[in-house]
Amino acid sequence: xxxxxxIHDLVFEPYIKNVTIQKRVKEIADALAKDFSDKKPIxxxxxxxxxxxxxxxARACNFDHEVSFIKLTSYEGxxxxxxxxxxxxxxxxxxxxxxxxxxxxxxTGTTIYTFLPTLKAYxxxxxxVVSLLSKPSALKYPLTMNHIGFExxxxxxxGYGLDYNGLGRNLKDxxxxxxxx
Numbered sequence: 001x002x003x004x005x006x007i008h009d010l011v012f013e014p015y016i017k018n019v020t021i022q023k024r025v026k027e028i029a030d031a032l033a034k035d036f037s038d039k040k041p042i043x044x045x046x047x048x049x050x051x052x053x054x055x056x057x058a059r060a061c062n063f064d065h066e067v068s069f070i071k072l073t074s075y076e077g078x079x080x081x082x083x084x085x086x087x088x089x090x091x092x093x094x095x096x097x098x099x100x101x102x103x104x105x106x107x108t109g110t111t112i113y114t115f116l117p118t119l120k121a122y123x124x125x126x127x128x129v130v131s132l133l134s135k136p137s138a139l140k141y142p143l144t145m146n147h148i149g150f151e152x153x154x155x156x157x158x159g160y161g162l163d164y165n166g167l168g169r170n171l172k173d174x175x176x177x178x179x180x181x
Contacts, residue, residue, distance in 0.1 A: 004175075004178060005158075005168070005171065005175055007158060007164045007165075007167045007168045008164060008165055008167065010177060010178075011177075011178045012157075012175035012176060013175060013178045014175055015152075015173070015174045015175050015176040016150060016160075016173060016174040017173050018160070018172040018173050021056075021132075021173075021174065022056065024132075024149045024150065025056045025057055025060050025149070026060050028060075028130060028147045028149060029057060029060035029061045029062070031147055032057075032061055032063075032100065032130070032147065033062060035128075036063060036098060037062075037063035038063075039098045040063075040065060040066070040098075041065050041066075041098035041099065041100050042065065042066040042067070042068055042092060042094065042097050042098070042100070043058060043065055043066065043067045043100050043102050044069070044099055044100065044101050044102065044119075045067065045068070045069050045070075045102040046070060046071075046072055046101065046102065046103050046104070046111065046115075047070065047071040047072075048161070049103075049104030049105065049161050049162050049163065049169075050102050050103050050132070050161060051069075051161055052104075052160050052169070053149075053160065054069075068090070068091065070090055070115075072111050072114075072115055090122065093122075094122035094123065094124045095122065095123045095124070096123065096124070096125045097124050097125055098124065098125050098126045099119065099124040099125075099126065099127050099128070100129075101115075101127065101128065102130050102131075103129065103130070103131040103132070104131070104132050104133065104160075104161050105133040105134070105135070105157070105162060106129075106131045106134045106135070106139070106145060107134075107138040107139070107154065108138050108139065108140045109141040110141065112141075112143055113140075113141035113143060128146040129143065129146050129147075130145075130146060130147040130148075131148055131149065132148075132150070132160070132161075133148075133151075133152050133157065133162075133174075134148045134150070134151050134152070135151075135153070135154045136151055137153065138154040152176075155176045155177055156176065156177040157174050157175065157177070158171065158174070158175050159171030159172070159175050160172065160173065160174050162174065
C-alpha cells in the first residue's frame with residue numbers, strides 16, 4: 001500500500017488494505033448464505049460505487065443468486081447534495097423476490113432512505129441492506145443495515161470502487177482524505 005495518492009487536488013492516505021477488505025467480504029458472504037442459501041435472492045448493486053464490492057461479494061456467495069444494477073447519485077465532489085437522482089432504473093420484476101441492496105458506503109443515508117419507498121412499490125418478499133462502509137456519525141435517517149463491512153469515521157474515502165469526481169475507483173485499497181496540518 002503506497003504512502004499517499006493524489007486525486008485531482010486532494011491527497012489521500014492509506015486506510016483499509018485490500019486483504020482486510022477481502023476477509024470481510026467473505027465473512028459477509030458466509031452470513032448471507034445462512035439467510036439466503038435456499039432462496040435465490042437478487043443482489044441489487046447501487047452504481048457506480050458498489051460495482052467492485054458487488055462483484056467480489058457475488059463471487060464469494062456460494063449459493064444461487066442473481067445480480068442487477070441501479071444507478072442512483074447524490075454526491076458532488078466530497079459531499080452529499082441531499083438530492084437523489086435515478087440515472088439507470090430497475091428492469092427486473094421483484095415481486096415476491098428477496099432483494100439484497102449492495103451499497104459501497106452509507107454516510108448520511110439519503111440515497112437508501114429515498115430509494116426504499118420506490119423499491120417497496122415493486123412488492124419484494126424481503127429487502128436487506130449490505131454496505132461495505134458505514135459512517136454512523138453522519139447518518140441522518142433511521143435505517144436498518146443488515147450487514148456492514150466496516151464502520152468508519154466521517155471522513156471522505158476513495159478506492160475499491162469509491163471515487164472523488166470520477167477518479168480513484170481503481171485503487172485496490174481504501175484511502176482516506178489526508179488532513180491538512
